[in-house]
Amino acid sequence: MADKRMVKSGAHRSQTRGISFRRKRKRFIPSLILRGVMLTVLLVGTSAICWTALSDISKPYIYGAQQARELTQKNKQLAELDVDNERLTRQCAYLSRPDGIENEARLKGYLKPGELSLIITAPAAPKQ
DSSP states (O other), rough: HOOOOOOOOTOOOHHHHHHOOOOOOOOOHHHHHHOOOOOOHHHHHHHHHHHHHHHHHHHHHHHHHHHHHHHHHHHHHHHHHHHHHHHHHHHHHHHHSSSHHHHHHHHOOOOOOOOOOOOOOOOOOOOO
């Protein structure tokens, strides 16, 4: 404290013995703004880390849900194919029997030997 009094009283700079008397600069950024910026950076960084961790953790669940949807779709397709297979199996059994062969041949226009084909048409409408 004595050194400061000496300077104020007009003592020469060389007599102060290395004590710096520069004025303290005021901070350019007030401490509240600096704290706000630091808090924002901390929150953004923490959020990014949490987002990355959660996305890595949730990937198996997302893939599991996708596979469950695909499995449901494939089971539905399998059920449709089973129905078609059953229908075709019955049709194959029907066409293996003699009455099935005969009915299918008649639908295609075949006749047994000695049968005549008759074509029946509707009468024409009377003209007035």
